[in-house]
Amino acid sequence: MIGAGPANLALAVAIEESGALQVAENALMLEQYPDIKWQRDLLLPWARSQVSFLKDLVTLRNPRSRFSFLNYLHQQGQLDDFVNLSTFNPYRWQLSAYQQWVAESLEHVRIRFNARTERIDPRYAEDGSINGWTVTLSDGDTIGCRDLVVGTGRDVHIPEVFRDVPADRVVHSTRYASRVTRLAPTERPLRPVVIGGAQSAAEMFMALHQDIPDCEPTMIMRSVGLKNYQTSKFVNELFYPSFVDEFYNMPPETRMQVLDEMHLTNYAGLAPPFLDEIYSMLYQQKMLGRQRSTVRHMTEVVGARMDHDEVVLDLRDRKTGKIEPLRCDVVFLGTGYAPRMPAMVADLAKRVGIADINVSRRYRVDLGDSAWGAIYLQGVNEQTHGIADSLISVLAHRSQEITEDLLDRRAVAEAAVEV
Numbered sequence: 196m197i198g199a200g201p202a203n204l205a206l207a208v209a210i211e212e213s214g215a216l217q218v219a220e221n222a223l224m225l226e227q228y229p230d231i232k233w234q235r236d237l238l239l240p241w242a243r244s245q246v247s248f249l250k251d252l253v254t255l256r257n258p259r260s261r262f263s264f265l266n267y268l269h270q271q272g273q274l275d276d277f278v279n280l281s282t283f284n285p286y287r288w289q290l291s292a293y294q295q296w297v298a299e300s301l302e303h304v305r306i307r308f309n310a311r312t313e314r315i316d317p318r319y320a321e322d323g324s325i326n327g328w329t330v331t332l333s334d335g336d337t338i339g340c341r342d343l344v345v346g347t348g349r350d351v352h353i354p355e356v357f358r359d360v361p362a363d364r365v366v367h368s369t370r371y372a373s374r375v376t377r378l379a380p381t382e383r384p385l386r387p388v389v390i391g392g393a394q395s396a397a398e399m400f401m402a403l404h405q406d407i408p409d410c411e412p413t414m415i416m417r418s419v420g421l422k423n424y425q426t427s428k429f430v431n432e433l434f435y436p437s438f439v440d441e442f443y444n445m446p447p448e449t450r451m452q453v454l455d456e457m458h459l460t461n462y463a464g465l466a467p468p469f470l471d472e473i474y475s476m477l478y479q480q481k482m483l484g485r486q487r488s489t490v491r492h493m494t495e496v497v498g499a500r501m502d503h504d505e506v507v508l509d510l511r512d513r514k515t516g517k518i519e520p521l522r523c524d525v526v527f528l529g530t531g532y533a534p535r536m537p538a539m540v541a542d543l544a545k546r547v548g549i550a551d552i553n554v555s556r557r558y559r560v561d562l563g564d565s566a567w568g569a570i571y572l573q574g575v576n577e578q579t580h581g582i583a584d585s586l587i588s589v590l591a592h593r594s595q596e597i598t599e600d601l602l603d604r605r606a607v608a609e610a611a612v613e614v
């Protein structure tokens with residue numbers, strides 16, 4: 196398993212709870228960092244999960260599991276306090292600590308930290324079929340396995356327009372805390388610009404006010420204004436794990452339409468209480484005559500370059516078409532993730548001769564019937580498995596489906612050996 200994020204942690208739990216001891220003891224998770232942290236660089240003290248704590252790594256599959264969020268709180272002596280908070284949406288740091296606890300509570304599946312996967316190579320049997328994989332780590336070490344589960348999250352999206360600006364001046368949200376909180380006070384950007392109109396952009400914009408108290412942040416977005424996520428309970432039923440079957444069985448054009456209609460449930464929006472908080476902050480600044488923050492709607496970045504020590508952004512006003520420069524110190528990108536397959540997976544597919552990556556209902560890449568080794572993909576199958584694919588909502592059930600597929604394939608292999 197590559198990556199010890201929520202997806203592979205949930206899978207490790209499902210494998211342990213399946214009772215397949217040998218599979219659990221042979222399973223290894225590789226994590227690039229020295230510990231487990233959920234959204235490591237946006238672990239802001241006030242940021243909350245957008246889904247119910249009941250959608251933890253196990254509860255929807257096995258409400259009696261010892262790996263539940265409630266059991267974590269119980270073990271930490273935090274249950275009374277959490278109940279008294281009267282919320283379904285825990286703080287992000289608390290869910291992150293829960294995931295670290297799950298990792299520590301595993302009894303059989305092992306985790307190797309500081310193990311960044313650089314490359315995956317297929318291993319071939321004499322008949323030319325794939326019989327396993329070799330994973331190469333950044334320190335040059337290699338690990339062989341029969342089955343591989345990629346749970347590394349999606350690749351970050353950095354718009355082309357920023358390609359000529361040095362990396363230390365263009366900071367994606369996945370590097371926010373590393374960049375800002377570790378800077379000496381004199382190095383902190385006083386004129387930061389945040390690009391984007393969705394949750395991570397808004398979180399960075401808000402956080403900058405606290406992390407750099409004397410800065411004057413600007414937020415730039417193409418859209419007509421910050422919007423709330425769509426939170427209709429009717430539409431939210433489409434995040435049920437049972438909807439994955441319905442979605443998977445739809446014709447491709449219907450899937451596209453459904454994804455399009457559901458876009459604002461997960462993308463391009465903010466949690467409603469958070470949107471109100473930002474609006475109130477700006478209102479107070481305006482009314483009290485202490486305006487330090489700017490939000491620019493309907494504005495597009497059409498150019499970006501360095502001029503001596505400043506970043507210069509060319510901003511096009513969508514209302515007038517007029518282009519004018521904005522000088523700043525650092526650009527923070529809340530531009531999200533690339534919808535395509537991660538580069539590591541796309542590269543592997545090319546090398547094993549797959550033009551289109553097709554993933555079965557149980558998340559296994561189609562490598563042809565003769566393949567002995569398998570590769571499963573977690574969190575990158577939105578086009579075929581629905582908008583909840585990158586979210587926590589479906590993890591408990593998805594883990595069970597992958598575990599069942601792994602065990603079924605082993606049963607077939609064992610039966611073949613017996614014959």
Ligand SMILES: Cc1cc2nc3c(=O)[nH]c(=O)nc-3n(C[C@H](O)[C@H](O)[C@H](O)COP(=O)(O)OP(=O)(O)OC[C@H]3O[C@@H](n4cnc5c(N)ncnc54)[C@H](O)[C@@H]3O)c2cc1C
Binds near residue numbers: 234347
């Ligand atoms: C700011 C933010 C907030 C979010 N909030 C929510 C929310 O409230 N609710 C929700 O359901 N979803 C939320 N999401 C969506 C998020 O994708 C999921 O919650 C969840 O993190 C997906 O889990 P994952 O394991 O697939 O991927 P990730 O969480 O991205 O975990 C991937 C893991 O793999 C490791 N890794 C990556 N590459 C390598 C490599 N080459 N070698 C070794 N290890 C590697 C990473 O270090 C990481 O530990 C949020 C996303 C963001 C960006």
